[in-house]
Amino acid sequence: MDIKNLRNVLEEFHASRLSLDEAVDKLKILxxxxxxxxxxxxxxxxxxxxxxxxxxxxxxxxxxxxxxxxxxxxxxxxxxxxxxxxxxxxxxxxxxxxxxxxxxxxxxxxHNTIEPDDERFILVMTAGTSDIPVAEEAAVTAEIMGNKVERVYDVGVAGIHRLFSQQQVIQRANVIIVAAGMEGALVSVVGGMVAKPVIALPTSVGYGASFNGLAALLSMLNSCAAGVSVVNIDNGFGAGRLASIINKMR
Known part of the structure; x- marks a missing residue:
């Protein structure tokens, strides 16, 4: 039930094409x-x-x-x-x-494709290939919610030249999601490169002292880069939803 359907029910009842009981049946699940x-x-x-x-x-x-x-x-x-x-x-x-x-x-x-604004897109990035499943949860969520999404994967700080080669797409993005495990350093680097919202998405990828993503989460919460927000560990959906809301704001 959305605003359009709600209006249709009320208009059908007003025009006597729906009985009171029929209208109530449609509205009672609201x-x-x-x-x-x-x-x-x-x-x-x-x-x-x-x-x-x-x-x-x-x-x-x-x-x-x-x-x-x-x-x-x-x-x-x-x-x-x-x-x-x-x-x-x-x-x-x-x-x-x-x-x-x-x-x-x-x-x-x-059932209904929400047409995205081609002039505004969400960029989803990962530090490593192992972060892709969580990043894809964010990317697919944002796409289904009607956003254009681009992806830049495996550009972590261990080979930082890979990140710098992507500066053009990074600068064009309207909102950026950065998924990273291990020490989560990629978020601070990206946050220091841009003047746009950066959503940090810590993943549970890493060896023992990463504590299943806790190390990355704490690193991202303590980022010195301004304009960085942080969602919970492996919460790709939350990152995609937040990015969608920001991307659609005018």
């Missing part, structure tokens, strides 16, 4: 739909501009499929993160047009 194990927030599209996103981790494949089916009935585009191939198989049975991006671990349904 606060949320109670399915016992989950309360689906169908009002979120109206409040935030994108439907509720399913976080699949900890859910069964059947639960994910049930939620995905309900959301796809009432929304044009639906997104589920941290999804497995088994979850996708269950979803595909009830939502045939669902698609799966294995690297990003995202299931999505796209």
């Amino acid at each position: 606060p949320y739909e109670d399915l016992d194990f989950v309360k689906i927030d169908h009002h979120r599209m109206i409040r935030q501009g994108f439907p509720e996103v399913i976080f699949c981790q900890g859910k069964t494949a059947e639960q994910v499929a049930t939620i995905m089916k309900s959301l796809s009935i009432h929304n044009q585009n639906v997104l589920a993160t941290r999804a497995t191939a088994d979850m996708y198989s269950a979803v595909k049975k009830v939502v045939p047009d669902a698609q799966y991006y294995e690297v990003a671990k995202i299931i999505f349904v796209k």
